[in-house]
Amino acid sequence: MKIKSIGLKLPQVWWDRLLLVLKILIAAGLIIFLFTSGRLDFAVILNSYKYPIYLFSGVLCCTLALVTPIFRWWILARVQKLPLGAFDSFRLTMIGYFFNLFVPGGSGGDVIRAAYVIRDCPERKAHALTIAFVDRGLGLHALLLLGV
Secondary structure, eight states, rough: OOOOOTTTTHHHHHHHHHHHHHHHHHHHHHHHHHHTTOOOOOHHHHGGGGHHHHHHHHHHHHHHHHHHHHHHHHHHHHHHTTTOOOOHHHHHHHHHHHHHHHHHSTTTHHHHHHHHHHHHOOGGHHHHHHHHHHHHHHHHHEEEEOOO
């Protein structure tokens, strides 16, 4: 009788779970530290509920600012016939936001998004770079329209 071995899957699953627990503990520890040091005041946050129209307007504006680049990247990928779905567009946009925060320069996220698309579709490099340039141009155009 042969026993099937599960290989390295079990340790990898436990390692991933351990990392998740550590991330949650670090985040909870930071929130508790901010609260106990007085830098995080929940009364100020709860004060925003006195004016629900402003709270709703702020949430709506932030949501639109988040959804617009995701939708724009998804449309541009479909125009270029790249095999990227809506979730891939969401994932790439979130990666782009992360690298815009930590990479110096204004287009760090666009470069990283294009690099990820090139990695996923190496035969369509020009199409992926075109999406990055057109996305940057559309964003600049929208910013100019808002400024005018």
